[in-house]
Amino acid sequence: MPKTYKISVLPGDGIGREVMPQALRVLDVVQQTGGFDTEIQVFECGGEYYAKNKIEWSTEAEQFTKSEADAVLLGAIGANDNSGNSIRLPDGNLAGYSVVIGLRMDLDLYANVRPVQLFEGVWTPIKEKGPEQVNMTIIRENTEGLYAPARGTLSRGGTSEIAIDSRIITRKGSERVIRYAFETAKKGKGAPVDSIKRVTCVDKSNLLAGCQLFRGVFNEIGLENPDIERDYAYVDAWTQWVIRRPEQYNVVVAPNEFGDIITDLGAAIQGGLGIAPAANIGDGHGVFEPVHGSAPKYAGSNTANPIAAILAMSMMLDWLSSEHRDDRIQNAAFVVKDSVVEVLREGRIRTQDLCVGDWKQVAPSSTENVASAIIDAIKNRVEG
Numbered sequence: 568m569p570k571t572y573k574i575s576v577l578p579g580d581g582i583g584r585e586v587m588p589q590a591l592r593v594l595d596v597v598q599q600t601g602g603f604d605t606e607i608q609v610f611e612c613g614g615e616y617y618a619k620n621k622i623e624w625s626t627e628a629e630q631f632t633k634s635e636a637d638a639v640l641l642g643a644i645g646a647n648d649n650s651g652n653s654i655r656l657p658d659g660n661l662a663g664y665s666v667v668i669g670l671r672m673d674l675d676l677y678a679n680v681r682p683v684q685l686f687e688g689v690w691t692p693i694k695e696k697g698p699e700q701v702n703m704t705i706i707r708e709n710t711e712g713l714y715a716p717a718r719g720t721l722s723r724g725g726t727s728e729i730a731i732d733s734r735i736i737t738r739k740g741s742e743r744v745i746r747y748a749f750e751t752a753k754k755g756k757g758a759p760v761d762s763i764k765r766v767t768c769v770d771k772s773n774l775l776a777g778c779q780l781f782r783g784v785f786n787e788i789g790l791e792n793p794d795i796e797r798d799y800a801y802v803d804a805w806t807q808w809v810i811r812r813p814e815q816y817n818v819v820v821a822p823n824e825f826g827d828i829i830t831d832l833g834a835a836i837q838g839g840l841g842i843a844p845a846a847n848i849g850d851g852h853g854v855f856e857p858v859h860g861s862a863p864k865y866a867g868s869n870t871a872n873p874i875a876a877i878l879a880m881s882m883m884l885d886w887l888s889s890e891h892r893d894d895r896i897q898n899a900a901f902v903v904k905d906s907v908v909e910v911l912r913e914g915r916i917r918t919q920d921l922c923v924g925d926w927k928q929v930a931p932s933s934t935e936n937v938a939s940a941i942i943d944a945i946k947n948r949v950e951g
Contacts, residue, residue, distance in 0.1 A: 569603065569604065570604075570891060570893070571604040571605065571606050572603070572604070572605045572606070572637045572638070572887055572891075572896075573605070573606045573608070573631075573635055573636045573637045574594075574605050574606065574607050574608070574636060574637065574638055574639070574640060574883075575608055575610065575628070575631055575632040575635075575636035575638075575639045575640070576591065576607055576608065576609040576610070576639075576640045577609075577610055577612050577613075577624075577628070577632070577639065577640065577641045577642060577666065578609065578611075578642040579612055579613040579641065579642040579643045579644045579645075579663065579666075579861065580613040580614045580615050580642075580643055580644055580645050580646040580663065580861040580863070580866075581643055581645065581646065581860070581861030581862050581863045581865070581866040582642075582643060582859070582861060582862045582865055582866050582871035583613075583641075583642025583643030583644070583857075583861055584642060584866070585866070585867075585869065585871050585873075585934050586642060586643075586857060586871050586872070586873040586875070586876035586934065587640060587642040587876055589873035589876065589877065589934060589935065589937075589938035590640065590873065590876040590877045590879065590880040590938075591607065591609075591640075591880075592938055592942060593877050593880065593903060593938060593941055593942055593945070594607075594880055594884075596942050596945055596946065597884075597899045597902055597903055597945055598899065600899075600902075600945065600946070600949040601895050601896065601898060601899035601902070602895050603893065603895045603896055603899065608631055608636070610624060610625065610627070610628035610631070610632070611624070611625075611628070612624035612625075612628060612644075612663065612666050613643075613644045613645070613646060613662065613663035613666060613861075614644065614645055614646025614647075614653070614654040614661065614662040614663050614861075615646045615654075617646075617654060617656070617662035617663065618646065618648065618654050618662070623656075623662060623663055623664070623665045623666050624665075624666055629669075632670070633670070633673055633674060637887060637890075637891075638853050638854075638855065638883050638886065638887055639670065639853070639854040639855065640854075640855055640856070640876075640879065640880060640883060641666075641667070641670075641854055641855070641856040642856070642857070642861075642876065643856070643857065643859065643860050643861035643862070644661070644663035644664075644666060644667050644861060645661055645663060645860060645861040645863070646662065646663075646861065646863060647863045668716075670847070670854055671709055671710060671847060671854075672710060674849050674852040674854070675710065675849040675850065675852070676709055676710070676847035676848060676849040676852060676853075676854060677708065677709050677710050677740065677743050677744055677747075677848070677849055678706055678707075678708070678709055678743075678744050678747045678846075678847070678848040678849075679706065679707040679708075679709040679826065679830075679845060679846070679847050679848075680704060680705075680706055680751075680845065680846040680847075680848055680882075681704065681705045681706075681707070681830040681833060681834075681843065681844075681845050681858070682703075682704050682844065682878075682882075683701065683702070683703045683704065683705055683830075683833035683834070683836060683837050683843075684698075684701065684702045684703075684837055685697065685698045685700075685701035685702070685836065685837045685838060686698060686837075686838070686842070686907075686908050686911045686912070687908070687911065687912045688911040688912040688913065688914045688926070689837070689838035689842065689911055689921060690838060690921070690923045690924030690925065690926065691836055691837065691838055692835060692836070693810055693813065693836060696813060696814075699759060699814075700759050700760075700813055700814035701759070701813045701814070701836055701837060702759050703758075703813065703816040703817055703818065703819060703833070704751055704755070704817075704818050704819070705818075705819045705820075705821070705826060705829060705830050705833050706744060706747060706748045706751060706818065706819065706820045706821075706826070707744075707820075707821055707822075707823060707825075707826025707827060707830060708740055708741065708744040708820075708821070708822050708823045708826065709744070709823060709847060710740060710823075711735045711736060711737060711740045711823060712734055712735065712736060712777070712822045712823030712824050713732055713734045713823060713824040714823050714824060714827075715733070715734075715735045715823075717732075717733040717735055718730070718731060718732045718733060719731055734775075734777055734824075735777070736776075736777030736778070736780050736781055736822060738780065738784060741780060741781045741784040741785075741822075742784050742788065744820060745766075745768075745781075745784055745785050745788050745820055746788055747820075747848070748766050748818050748819075748820035749766055749788055749789070749791075749792045749795055749818075751818050752764045752765065752766050752795050752817055752818040753792075753794075753795065755817060755818065757817055758814065758815055758816060758817035759813075759814040760812070760814035760815050763796050763817070764794065764795050764796065764817060764818075765795065765796040765797075765798050765815075765816070765817040765818065766785075766789070766795055766796070766797060766798065766817070766818045766819075766820060767798040767799065767800055767805075767816055767817075767818070767819045767820070768781070768782055768785040768797070768798070768799050768800070768820055768821075769800050769801075769802050769805045769819055769820070769821040769825060769826075769829060770782055770801065770802060770821065770822060770825065771801055771802050771803075771825070772801070773801060777822065778822065781822055782799070785797070785820070798815075802821070802825045802828070802829065805819075805829065806829065806832060809829075809832065809833070809836065810836075813836060830845075830858070831858075834858065838921065839872075839920050839921070840857075840858055840859035840860070840875065841857075841859055841871070841872030841874060841875055841918060841920045841921065842872065842874045842875055842878065842911075842921075843857070843858045843859070843875050844856070844857055844858070844875050844876070844878035844879035844881075844882055845857070845858045845879065845882075846879070846882045846883070846886060848886070851890070853883065853886045853887075853890075855879040855880065855882050855883040855886070856876075856879050857875030857876040857878075857879050858875065859871075859872070859875055869933045869934050869935060870918060870919055870931065870933065870934060871918065871934050872917075872918040872920050872921065872934070872937065873918075873934050873937055873938045874907055874911075874918075874937065874941075877903065877907060877938065877941060878903075878904065878907060880903065881900045881903040881904045881907075882900070884896045884897070884899050884900035884903065885897060885900035888900060902945055902948055902949070903941075903945065905948070906941050906944035906945045906948060907941055907944075909944045910937070910940045910941050910944055914926055914929065915929065916932045916936060916937055916940040917929060917931070917932060917937065918931055918932060918933075918934065918937055919931040
């Protein structure tokens with residue numbers, strides 16, 4: 568009997584509540600045409616939920632998401648109070664921290680995967696570069712580094728005087744994310760410039776002991792994969808090289824905090840956060856999300872770009888197809904992405920963030936209308 572895939576949906580805060588329903592509209596259409604079944608469970612969580620209930624999510628939501636769901640779709644976390652200040656927990660973390668970081672740590676989601684692909688019909692700030700030059704995947708270690716919860720503040724007389732953040736790099740953490748990067752390169756088509764399958768290690772190993780360990784493990788795993796070219800860059804140098812020659816890069820792997828920074832640069836290169844999806848992958852677990860954040864000031868305006876959320880949903884389908892060897896879902900993932908590409912290429916329907924460059928004269932469309940255009944493209948593909 569065909570499997571029914573259980574999906575936990577966590578819209579979260581701000582525009583997450585607007586883009587995630589659009590991704591579900593697309594999922595509903597593509598599962599009908601693709602012949603597979605899902606069980607969707609939608610749960611409130613995040614800052615707004617905390618403000619009302621003094622907990623970040625319900626016990627039911629946490630239990631289903633961590634123990635029963637085959638995959639998770641996450642919208643965005645982060646809300647403001649009536650004064651415009653971020654809603655925070657008593658320990659100072661943003662309300663919703665336990666949802667995002669809790670999932671990452673409890674499910675051991677060690678690889679953050681960020682496709683950086685410029686689509687036809689989307690403006691990039693890099694002069695004389697186009698879709699044929701920008702197509703890489705940045706993979707960031709996701710559970711340790713500077714973001715590991717090993718930190719503290721020393722106060723004397725009620726005044727905070729010293730703050731310490733410990734950067735933790737382990738062989739285990741490095742090895743598994745680097746292996747993931749090499750496996751990703753094996754499955755791809757190589758770098759745009761020369762079709763060579765290449766993994767670039769981005770670190771600061773000229774100064775930092777943790778990065779020296781990370782690069783050492785990179786070299787060890789590289790020797791096990793002689794068909795994949797090894798490449799190296801210090802993180803500060805990489806930020807200018809990727810602007811000058813993005814076509815050189817195929818797969819990039821980096822420690823947590825450096826990966827966090829360079830992936831936002833990647834989003835700018837591909838046209839903005841509104842079309843940048845991400846996957847957080849562990850062994851048998853996956854959480855998929857747009858990376859644009861909750862953007863509270865735009866919430867309720869029906870202007871947020873739903874494409875990142877829709878592409879995140881497509882990444883979820885692709886991952887499920889690999890995990891469960893289900894070709895029906897893989898075909899659906901291709902249809903969703905191809906339909907997004909078609910709508911962007913046509914250039915007539917897009918949200919305000921994409922009405923720039925050659926498309927600055929285009930009248931902006933609403934969040935809902937962009938999703939409707941993608942749904943129409945899916946139906947036309949299936950019927951055609």
